[in-house]
Amino acid sequence: MIGKKVKNVRVFPVTVKIAITFTLFILISNFTTNYINLIFNRNELYKLMNELLTKDLKNIYTYCGNQYEIYQYDQNIEGSVESIEKMGRSTLKTDKGIIIGVQPDGKMLFQASSIPKVEKFADTESLNWLKNRLKENKDEGAIYFNFNDENYFGMYKFNPRWDAYIVRAEELGEFNSNSWRILFIVGIIIVVITIIMAVIGNFILRFILRYIEVMTSTIMKMIKSQDLGIIDMRGAPSDDITYLGTAFNSLSSMVGNLIGIFRKFANQDIVHKAYRERQIKLEGEKKELTILFSDIKSFTYITETLGTDIIKLLNLHYDRAIREIVKFDGVIGSIIGDALLAVFGAMEESTNNKSYQAIMAGYKVQEVTQDLRERMRKIKNDMQAKKGGLTKEEAMVYKAVLLEIGVGIDGGEVFYGT
Secondary structure (H helix, E strand, O other): OOOEEEOOEEEOOHHHHHHHHHHHHHHHHHHHHHHHHHHHHHHHHHHHHHHHHHHHHHHHHHHHHHHHHHHHHHOOHHHHHHHHHHHHHHHOOOOOOEEEEEOOOOEEEEEEOOOOOOOEOOOHHHHHHHHHHHHOOOOEEEEEEEEOOEEEEEEEEEEOOOOEEEEEEEEHHHHHHHHHHHHHHHHHHHHHHHHHHHHHHHHHHHHHOHHHHHHHHHHHHHHHHOOOOOOOOOOOOOOHHHHHHHHHHHHHHHHHHHHHHHHHHOOHHHHHHHHHHOOOOOOEEEEEEEEEEEEEOOHHHHHHHHHHHHHHHHHHHHHHHHHHHHHOOEEEEEEEOOEEEEEEOOOOOOOOOHHHHHHHHHHHHHHHHHHHHHHHHHHHHHHHHHHOOOOHHHHHHHHHHOOOEEEEEEEEEEEEEO
């Protein structure tokens, strides 16, 4: 999930980045949508609350009228007010809901609620607004006001018989709390579902983009081994990722071929150094090395006899001779016609005794030359068996291909470099 480190740099999987990005976008989108939905629903709830408050206000307004008639009959204002408050409390469904009667001077006529009673309506700004509305012959409507240090929304109607504003209201925080609670619950559901979907989506993405991981892992191995290779794209779907992997393989093959050609035309130690340091400098240094020299005896006679065919003979000889030298950590310094120069001790990776390696390589070069002579003798014997003998020209060629070489080994301090 958190990727792998390559030379102290962490490489994060692209599938994880995509999953995290889409998860964040989904969460933001869902929460935004639900918040907008909450706002629209709240407007509808306000309309519904208006209707309910208006209904309650009408009932309490009518009841206040009835109690005024009773008050006129028995002159017991305390009993009528107490009856109004009792009836109002039975109407309320919330803890902070209120039904109040406020006289123009701010004095409380009655207060039906479960919160402590107050003697005076403290929100003078709202009271003045009510008075101005009454002067404009608007004796009923909606109102926002402060009561008991909390914000309320309600419906009011002026009762001229009691000379008081009858108000039915609900505390806004309590009214909105249910909406926020629903949003919170929905938010938790959204987070849980999104996390589940993100995990499932991550597995699906990892499957769809699985060849990115194959490519990344293969390239990391190449970096670690310092060797180019081919990414296994077998079974990959036909998409741009597969195209990218195929393009890399094509580039890798081309660079690999170039490196292969470079290795054939440059010393092995120079190839390793160039690959490691990413550059080739024209420089040198004093080194303690062992050097093997070899040349082909009677090379002038062989050249005159074989002509351009000598290239075939040299390839047969050098192909095996060089392989044996390289096996013993030898570096081919140069080949000039029949002469070969090999250096031992130049490869920094080698821990073997350079002089011993040179001597063993010298014996192997003699062995492969002996094997080549045996092959030529066998070919000559087969020809003699079929034809009964060799012509003069064939005898000269046979003599020319029976290679014999001289090998010399020396060691000491030399100036060696590119």
